[in-house]
Amino acid sequence: MQNNLVIYNSLSRKKETFKAINYPFVGLYVCGPTVYSDAHLGHARPAIIFDVLHRYLLHLGYKVRYVRNITDVGHLEDETAGEGEDRITKKARQEHLEPMEVVQKYLNTYHRNLDQLNTLPPSIEPRASGHIIEQQELIKEILEKGYAYEVNGSVYFDVLKYNEKYKYGKLSGRILEDLQSNTRTLEGQDEKKNSFDFALWKKAAPEHIMKWPSPWSVGFPGWHLECSAMSVKYLGDVFDIHGGGMDLQFPHHECEIAQSTAAHGKESVNYWMHNNMITINGQKMARSLGNFITLDQLFSGNHPVLTQAYSPMTIRFFILQAHYRSTVDFSNEALQAAEKGMQKLMKAIETLNKLKPSATSTVDIDKLRKKCYEALDDDLNSPIVLSHLFEGVRIVNSLLDGTEKTDETGLQSLKEFFNTFVFEILGLKDESSGTGDEKLTDELMKIIIELRQEAKNKKSGQHRIRSGMI
Numbered sequence: 001m002q003n004n005l006v007i008y009n010s011l012s013r014k015k016e017t018f019k020a021i022n023y024p025f026v027g028l029y030v031c032g033p034t035v036y037s038d039a040h041l042g043h044a045r046p047a048i049i050f051d052v053l054h055r056y057l058l059h060l061g062y063k064v065r066y067v068r069n070i071t072d073v074g075h076l077e078d079e080t081a082g083e084g085e086d087r088i089t090k091k092a093r094q095e096h097l098e099p100m101e102v103v104q105k106y107l108n109t110y111h112r113n114l115d116q117l118n119t120l121p122p123s124i125e126p127r128a129s130g131h132i133i134e135q136q137e138l139i140k141e142i143l144e145k146g147y148a149y150e151v152n153g154s155v156y157f158d159v160l161k162y163n164e165k166y167k168y169g170k171l172s173g174r175i176l177e178d179l180q181s182n183t184r185t186l187e188g189q190d191e192k193k194n195s196f197d198f199a200l201w202k203k204a205a206p207e208h209i210m211k212w213p214s215p216w217s218v219g220f221p222g223w224h225l226e227c228s229a230m231s232v233k234y235l236g237d238v239f240d241i242h243g244g245g246m247d248l249q250f251p252h253h254e255c256e257i258a259q260s261t262a263a264h265g266k267e268s269v270n271y272w273m274h275n276n277m278i279t280i281n282g283q284k285m286a287r288s289l290g291n292f293i294t295l296d297q298l299f300s301g302n303h304p305v306l307t308q309a310y311s312p313m314t315i316r317f318f319i320l321q322a323h324y325r326s327t328v329d330f331s332n333e334a335l336q337a338a339e340k341g342m343q344k345l346m347k348a349i350e351t352l353n354k355l356k357p358s359a360t361s362t363v364d365i366d367k368l369r370k371k372c373y374e375a376l377d378d379d380l381n382s383p384i385v386l387s388h389l390f391e392g393v394r395i396v397n398s399l400l401d402g403t404e405k406t407d408e409t410g411l412q413s414l415k416e417f418f419n420t421f422v423f424e425i426l427g428l429k430d431e432s433s434g435t436g437d438e439k440l441t442d443e444l445m446k447i448i449i450e451l452r453q454e455a456k457n458k459k460s461g462q463h464r465i466r467s468g469m470i
Contacts, residue, residue, distance in 0.1 A: 003060050004377045007241075008325060010249065010272040011171055015379055020240055021270065026062045027239030028054065029231040029269075031248055032125070034071040035106040036091040039113045040292035041315070041330065042245070042278050042285045048316055048427070049275045049324040049380070050243045051119040055425050056376055067234045068122040072103040073129045073210050074202075074223040082199045082222060089209050099210050100129075113295040116312040118427050124234050128226035132212045135221040135229045138263055139200045147262035151191040153203030153217025157258060159196050166261050171272060172250035198255055200225055224255035232260065232268055242269040246276050247284065275324045280305075285330065293330070307332045310339065313431050317342040320382040320426060341386075346430045348393040349418050355399055357408040363395055365413045372421050382426065389421060 005018040020026050030050045033043055050068075057064050077084030092099040114121075128135075139155055142148045147162050148155055159168050163176055179196045199222040204211035211218050231239065244253065253272065260268040277284045285292050293303050301309030310318075318338035322328045368388055375384035395414065398404035406414065422428050 004373075005056075005060065006377055006379055007271055007273060008379050010274045011269075016271065018240075018271065020062065021238065024062050026057055026064045026241070027235035028057070028064055028066045028241045028243065029227070029235060029239065030066070030068045030122075030242075031227060031244035031252070032068040032070050033110060034075040034087055035103050035110060036087045037106060037287055038294040038296060039106075039110045040285065040287065040294045041298060042292060043110070044113075044117060044295060044315055045278055045319050045324075045328070046243065046245050046275050047114055047119050048117060048319045050273075051117075051427055052320070052382065052425065053241075053243070053273070053380060054120055055427055056380065059420070059425055065124070065235060066120075066122040067124045067126065067231065069227060069230055070103075070107060070125060070127045071223065071226065072100070072127050074221050074226060076223065082202075086208070086210060086220070092209065103127075103129075109296070116295070116299065117316055118312070118429050120427075126230045126234065128221065128230070129210070131226065131230050131233065132221065134233055135225045136201075136214055138225060138229045138259065139221075140215075141263040142200065142259060145262055145265075147258075148200055149193065150216055153219065154191065154199060155201040155216055156192050156197040157200055157255070157262070158193060159198070159258070160194055162258055162262055166258070168258055169254065171257055172254045174250055174254065198222060198224060198251065200259070224252055225259060227252070228256050228259040228263075228268070231256075232264075237264055238266065238268055238270065240269075241271045241273060243273040243275075246274040247286075249274060276327045278319075278328050278330055280330045282329065305332075308336075310335050311342075311431050313428055314339040314342055316426075316428060317345075317386075320386060320428075323379075323381055323383055325379070341390075342428070345389060345393060345422065345428070346432060348396040349422065349430070350432075351400055352396045352411075352415060352418065355396070355411060357411045358405040359407065360405050361407040361410040362404045363399070363406040363410045363414065365392075365395075365410065365417050368392060368395075369417055369420075372417075376425065385421060385426065389418070392417060 003018075006015045007018050008014070009016045028050070030046065033039060050066075054064055054066050072088060073086065075087050076082055077087060077090070088099050088102050091097075092102045095102065097105070139148065142157065143150070143155065146158075148157050159176070162168055168174075168176055169179075176196075201214060201216055201221055202219050203217035204219040208220070211220050231242065242253070242256075257267060257269070279285060280291050280293075283289065283291060293305065295315070297303040297306065298310050298315060299312060314335060315338075318335055319328065321338060321341070328334075368391055371388045372385050375381040375388065378384075392414065395404060399406060
């Protein structure tokens with residue numbers, strides 16, 4: 001059976017009813033980080049948003065293959081032009097480390113931070129450097145189809161040639177004529193046919209550390225290529241959902257669409273989902289702009305703009321307070337408000353667990369539960385879900401002061417309501433104890449979710465998925 005989930009498709013620019021290609025299987029690909037420094041608040045948003053999507057799909061009975069990549073090669077300093085030094089190589093030079101040492105160092109921190117934020121791990125976490133062969137094979141396909149050309153050992157995607165048959169810019173809304181007139185010519189771009197063509201393979205300079213042999217030169221793949229190659233490898237030629245930050249729409253995701261379409265003659269993604277940015281003083285929070293606050297700094301309070309430390313669940317609650325497609329402006333006041341809201345919610349659940357049933361009941365939780373599902377089905381509207389949860393908090397307080405009553409069935413229904421939406425789907429947890437038992441409870445909760453999913457899958461019958469999904 002399908003469901004009522006509606007998501008905003010960035011490609012069509014409208015909300016669409018979600019229909020899995022091969023129910024109950026769902027292929028979900030999300031762009032992960034380039035691991036050359038500590039994760040910051042901006043990285044937390046896609047991690048949390050797509051964790052909620054992952055959790056909700058599991059809750060609805062889908063079998064989700066969640067792939068989130070790690071970029072460890074090919075992401076150059078100038079993203080749009082595809083020029084400059086590799087970000088990880090530069091960091092390795094600065095810190096006197098091997099590039100893969102840099103990758104592992106910051107990948108460890110990223111994983112630790114995401115565990116603190118209580119995100120479920122992806123099914124597969126492929127690295128770009130581990131899929132060089134797949135990327136080279138994709139380049140060969142694009143060359144064979146006539147949508148790329150080789151110059152001096154580098155291979156570039158021919159955007160004008162592609163645009164003769166397909167439409168470059170359909171995701172981001174960019175117009176090719178505007179790109180032609182506005183793209184500046186940079187050093188090293190003179191070998192391209194057009195300044196907006198992008199690299200599929202770059203010939204490495206002698207001093208370049210991360211490089212591999214190829215039919216064209218000893219070099220390295222372009223940044224955009226990795227996601228086209230790895231998503232199709234693990235999810236099939238056409239898969240359900242591709243997610244990432246809105247800042248990746250152009251050029252990264254636009255180039256992904258072009259590469260996949262050029263190679264396979266069709267697009268690989270049915271639904272594109274993009275979370276909006278976290279801003280600070282109205283400007284996008286980003287490492288490249290130097291205005292970021294790392295997650296470790298937020299958790300410790302060790303940053304000049306912070307007035308206090310904020311717990312991981314405060315950060316998660318803060319992010320869920322806004323719809324994922326809206327911007328969120330950082331401020332201490334906003335985080336403090338999130339902290340109070342989180343504490344109020346957890347206090348109500350603690351109170352609920354101590355309440356005793358009465359002989360009669362005036363509480364009907366079914367309408368509230370229905371409203372929460374409606375909000376989640378409406379493009380993951382987490383702020384509306386939270387507002388309904390606080391209606392549940394009001395009910396708990398009314399039960400406490402005796403203005404409302406509930407029997408054992410009603411009490412159990414209310415507990416299940418909070419457990420489903422607060423813990424299982426929104427992924428919040430009570431941080432008040434801070435003991436080893438709490439960590440054990442978190443792990444048990446994750447195991448329960450996985451076991452429940454397995455049980456649902458067994459009941460769904462003998463389904464078979466297309467080649468590339470299992």
